[in-house]
Amino acid sequence: MDYIIDVKDLRKEFTSHSSRSGLKGAFRDLFTRNYTIKTAVDDISLQIRKGEMVGYIGENGAGKSTTIKMLTGILTPTSGEVRVNGMNPHKDREKFVRSIGVVFGQRSQLWWDIAVQESFRLLKKVYNVPDEFYNTHMADVIKTLAIEPLLDKPVRKLSLGQRMRCELAAALIHNPPLLFLDEPTIGLDVLVKLKIREFLKEINAKYGTTILLTTHDLSDIEALCERVIMLDEGKIIYDGALQQLRENWGEGKQIQFLFTEDVFMNELQELTKEHLVVWEQGTNASTWTASVENDEEIISAVIGKVVAAKRIADLKIVEITTEEIIRNIYEEGAVRNG
Amino acid sequence: MSYFSIFFQYAGQYLKTRLTYRADMAVEIFSDLLFQAVNLIFILVVFGHTSLLKGWSKDEMVFIYGFFLVPFAIFGAFFNIWDFTDRYIVKGEMDRILTRPIHSLFQIILERMELESLFGVVTGLAIMFYAGNNLGLSLHWYDPFIFLILVAGGALVYAGIFVTLASIGFWSDSRTDIMPMMYNIGNYGRYPVDIYNRIIRYVLTWILPFAFVGVYPAAYFLGREEWYIYAFITPLIGVIFFAISVFLWNIGVTKYRGAGN
Ligand SMILES: Nc1ncnc2c1ncn2[C@@H]1O[C@H](COP(=O)(O)OP(=O)(O)OP(=O)(O)O)[C@@H](O)[C@H]1O
Ligand SMILES: [Mg+2]
Numbered sequence: 327m328d329y330i331i332d333v334k335d336l337r338k339e340f341t342s343h344s345s346r347s348g349l350k351g352a353f354r355d356l357f358t359r360n361y362t363i364k365t366a367v368d369d370i371s372l373q374i375r376k377g378e379m380v381g382y383i384g385e386n387g388a389g390k391s392t393t394i395k396m397l398t399g400i401l402t403p404t405s406g407e408v409r410v411n412g413m414n415p416h417k418d419r420e421k422f423v424r425s426i427g428v429v430f431g432q433r434s435q436l437w438w439d440i441a442v443q444e445s446f447r448l449l450k451k452v453y454n455v456p457d458e459f460y461n462t463h464m465a466d467v468i469k470t471l472a473i474e475p476l477l478d479k480p481v482r483k484l485s486l487g488q489r490m491r492c493e494l495a496a497a498l499i500h501n502p503p504l505l506f507l508d509e510p511t512i513g514l515d516v517l518v519k520l521k522i523r524e525f526l527k528e529i530n531a532k533y534g535t536t537i538l539l540t541t542h543d544l545s546d547i548e549a550l551c552e553r554v555i556m557l558d559e560g561k562i563i564y565d566g567a568l569q570q571l572r573e574n575w576g577e578g579k580q581i582q583f584l585f586t587e588d589v590f591m592n593e594l595q596e597l598t599k600e601h602l603v604v605w606e607q608g609t610n611a612s613t614w615t616a617s618v619e620n621d622e623e624i625i626s627a628v629i630g631k632v633v634a635a636k637r638i639a640d641l642k643i644v645e646i647t648t649e650e651i652i653r654n655i656y657e658e659g660a661v662r663n664g
Numbered sequence: 665m666s667y668f669s670i671f672f673q674y675a676g677q678y679l680k681t682r683l684t685y686r687a688d689m690a691v692e693i694f695s696d697l698l699f700q701a702v703n704l705i706f707i708l709v710v711f712g713h714t715s716l717l718k719g720w721s722k723d724e725m726v727f728i729y730g731f732f733l734v735p736f737a738i739f740g741a742f743f744n745i746w747d748f749t750d751r752y753i754v755k756g757e758m759d760r761i762l763t764r765p766i767h768s769l770f771q772i773i774l775e776r777m778e779l780e781s782l783f784g785v786v787t788g789l790a791i792m793f794y795a796g797n798n799l800g801l802s803l804h805w806y807d808p809f810i811f812l813i814l815v816a817g818g819a820l821v822y823a824g825i826f827v828t829l830a831s832i833g834f835w836s837d838s839r840t841d842i843m844p845m846m847y848n849i850g851n852y853g854r855y856p857v858d859i860y861n862r863i864i865r866y867v868l869t870w871i872l873p874f875a876f877v878g879v880y881p882a883a884y885f886l887g888r889e890e891w892y893i894y895a896f897i898t899p900l901i902g903v904i905f906f907a908i909s910v911f912l913w914n915i916g917v918t919k920y921r922g923a924g925n
Pocket of ligand 2 (some may be wrong): 390391392508
């Protein structure tokens with residue numbers, strides 16, 4: 327049992343009532359209510375070890391936030407077993423939450439009207455953090471996140487990026503061994519994103535903090551996480567190394583040709599008929615993309631054949647991006663095993 | 665007790681914030697006082713002509729009103745939960761509360777306290793001294809202690825009823841007018857219950873026991889021995905109703921659904 331998060335067959339259903347129309351409908355609602363059940367998280371199982379940084383991804387409405395809320399003790403699961411930091415988040419909630427930190431990018435955890443450092447002070451009291459530890463640890467956090475100049479401003483006067491850095495600092499006041507981040511980089515500019523990523527890497531290295539984060543920005547995952555868990559309609563459709571995902575799905579390469587004149591599909595197919603090539607036209611008849619297997623010989627052969635027959639103005643070989651891979655997976659709704 | 669020190673930290677922060685908006689605070693205290701004055705005038709006018717109503721004199725009625733203000737002020741200072749459903753359930757603010765290591769209800773008390781309301785205690789005491797003086801009441805050495813216990817009981821009755829109502833929000837977040845209605849019903853507690861018919865009296869004693877906020881405990885100080893038994897169970901009723909409400913609240917928290925998108 328050395329897992330810091332250990333979840334088995336976790337499920338969350340939301341029932342929503344729909345009311346019938348009219349007076350007669352309202353009367354009937356009194357006796358039997360129409361309701362629909364929405365399964366937001368559908369019997370998922372997962373295990374996370376201490377010190378891992380795991381990306382939790384999926385389309386809108388896939389159930390990411392709902393999972394995080396169950397792991398942090400905010401929502402009670404419909405069924406299934408959850409153990410986080412060796413505890414059941416729903417029993418002993420008050421003791422449990424001392425061992426985690428939570429940031430919801432969409433919602434502030436700080437008090438709106440009071441200065442950031444006052445918020446920190448209240449949280450310090452709430453978590454009962456000793457002075458010496460607070461002083462050294464927070465000084466470090468404040469410096470790394472560069473929030474010193476923001477400390478005496480009320481939260482409502484901060485920009486989104488400034489606020490998010492303060493939120494992160496607030497979530498770490500008690501130096502929790504486990505950190506949940508739900509879309510921590512939403513709406514932030516590149517520089518702030520980079521700063522936050524650097525910071526997360528640093529605390530992971532320094533304290534071995536385990537981090538589970540959701541995001542729609544795959545560059546966050548690429549920068550931070552070796553492991554991704556992909557969720558679709560409440561089910562886990564992939565759990566493994568990001569590298570593996572790329573190898574299984576991103577094996578192809580694309581060769582982009584810009585010809586000096588218009589070229590026809592059948593000409594190109596004729597030229598490369600010995601190999602498995604998928605030709606796609608670009609913005610006009612002189613730009614074409616060939617998708618081929620990631621094999622040096624094939625790539626060279628295809629380029630050789632085409633260049634020998636047609637004049638080209640430009641040529642580029644691109645790898646399929648993680649973004650595209652993920653999009654393909656979402657579209658197909660399942661991951662090939664291989 | 666760490667809850668005590670957390671409480672003082674919050675109260676300190678609250679005062680600090682409030683003092684930076686001194687004008688707001690003055691306006692609030694002033695409107696509070698005005699509100700209480702209007703109520704008092706109402707009592708004086710209505711009961712001014714009839715010197716006796718079901719055996720209660722005007723000064724006794726005023727005394728009961730004064731007593732009522734004290735537990736009500738304490739309730740008002742710490743249990744600002746009339747907009748709980750909107751603020752914490754519909755907007756999903758409860759998420760934040762539930763990720764902190766303090767009991768959720770206590771956190772809401774801390775976040776929503778309105779210490780200005782405590783001015784009502786001063787008004788209430790002033791009214792009681794004025795009416796008590798007219799009535800020629802005398803105090804025993806132990807009366808202040810009994811007063812504290814009865815006030816605590818009354819405030820707990822109020823808190824229990826309103827926490828129970830707020831807990832409903834965990835099950836259903838649809839808009840209802842129950843909260844304002846209950847504030848109105850609460851006001852019945854500041855008149856002697858025997859002026860009402862039997863059913864209302866029963867309700868105000870055992871179902872929505874607002875009579876334990878005003879008339880019953882005040883009867884002790886008025887020396888109305890026929891009501892002593894009610895006066896002395898005030899703390900018990902308060903503790904029972906508050907305990908039930910916290911129990912319901914705790915169940916409610918497990919039903920919390922979060923803000924849907
Ligand atoms: N409180 C609620 N009541 C009813 N349905 C809900 C509630 N919360 C979430 N849902 C539903 O559960 C599903 C999963 O929602 P969830 O917020 O977990 O998705 P998500 O993966 O976090 O999406 P996003 O990327 O948009 O944040 C959605 O269909 C949503 O409508
Ligand atoms: Mg979400």
